[in-house]
Ligand SMILES: Nc1ncnc2c1ncn2[C@@H]1O[C@H](COP(=O)(O)OP(=O)(O)OP(=O)(O)O)[C@@H](O)[C@H]1O
């Protein structure tokens with residue numbers, strides 16, 4: 001017997017507020033859309049969900065979208081790809097690019113979700129796997145919050161269902177006592193579920209997903225029932241290249257996924273563009289000053305990161321040692337955002353070398369012994385000699401001392 005869709009909602013653990021409560025950041029957590037209107041949430045949440053932050057773009061796309069939509073999709077695959085990659089609608093509405101990268105990667109990812117295979121986003125740290133997964137879920141289901149964070153301690157209950165023990169002891173196993181996981185809720189409602197860092201989850205727990213993905217069903221033996229996935233259900237998992245081998249995916253599970261690798265930005269210009277865009281967005285949400293003349297500093301951060309990451313200078317002339325940590329685009333974004341905050345609060349509002357130097361040092365020198373040697377060598381052989389980098393060299397020397 002199948003559990004009717006309604007029975008899984010509302011969940012016992014997330015009661016809807018009885019009266020319109022003042023919006024607190026905590027209430028923006030899992031039980032979204034049940035309590036607080038999007039606009040109020042957007043105004044107060046430190047980081048609104050993609051579907052709230054970009055509600056206007058999503059609505060404009062839906063209004064113009066006359067292409068066929070897979071069952072329960074809010075948009076057609078074409079509109080979802082446009083939402084991610086950006087574009088201009090016939091009435092002039094501008095859709096901002098969320099992901100900057102190869103169009104084909106996005107098209108394959110979106111198409112996969114319309115098939116019976118799940119999507120695995122793979123890549124080195126900071127290549128926007130989580131970011132793309134959130135935006136895909138927001139554009140397809142209008143809800144990016146059906147999320148399980150994978151860790152070494154993730155239990156099976158987090159992927160299947162748990163029990164409300166007070167209810168269970170008082171009344172025995174029943175639907176009321178059942179606490180559905182985000183995956184179960186996504187199945188019942190025909191939505192996209194997200195599993196972050198899949199390969200960190202112990203292998204036997206990962207295998208819970210095999211039945212979900214191949215049979216599209218989740219049995220509840222305690223009740224003699226099952227939850228059958230409604231059309232529209234699918235799953236996006238992310239995994240880090242670096243974690244591979246820790247709990248590699250079993251081949252049985254891997255077969256259920258279509259793997260899409262998110263690449264590092266191919267050129268320095270593309271990376272500068274990504275960093276500038278994201279810093280501008282984050283800065284706006286934190287009420288930091290706009291970036292008047294920060295482009296030079298962003299280019300510098302990106303150059304340092306790329307050179308150290310690739311182990312060679314951009315002109316290909318000098319070989320370098322790479323530090324132990326990852327110097328990803330995501331790290332460059334936080335270094336520049338941190339620098340902008342410094343400039344705003346303790347400087348004259350213009351981003352200068354001194355504002356990013358400490359952040360760069362913190363990102364590069366993870367291992368106090370070996371990374372410091374790598375950094376010093378880079379500083380003395382590359383930074384010092386480079387035209388126009390004197391201010392940056394001085395600032396770095398000051399914080400490295
Ligand atoms: N190609 C890109 N286009 C747009 N944003 C990007 C791109 N690459 C990185 N970013 C930005 O980098 C930040 C971090 O990305 P995200 O957290 O999704 O990385 P991740 O791949 O999930 O990393 P991790 O493996 O550490 O979990 C996001 O703010 C995202 O906007």
Ligand SMILES: [Mg+2]
Nearest residue numbers: 129130131238
């Ligand atoms: Mg991630």
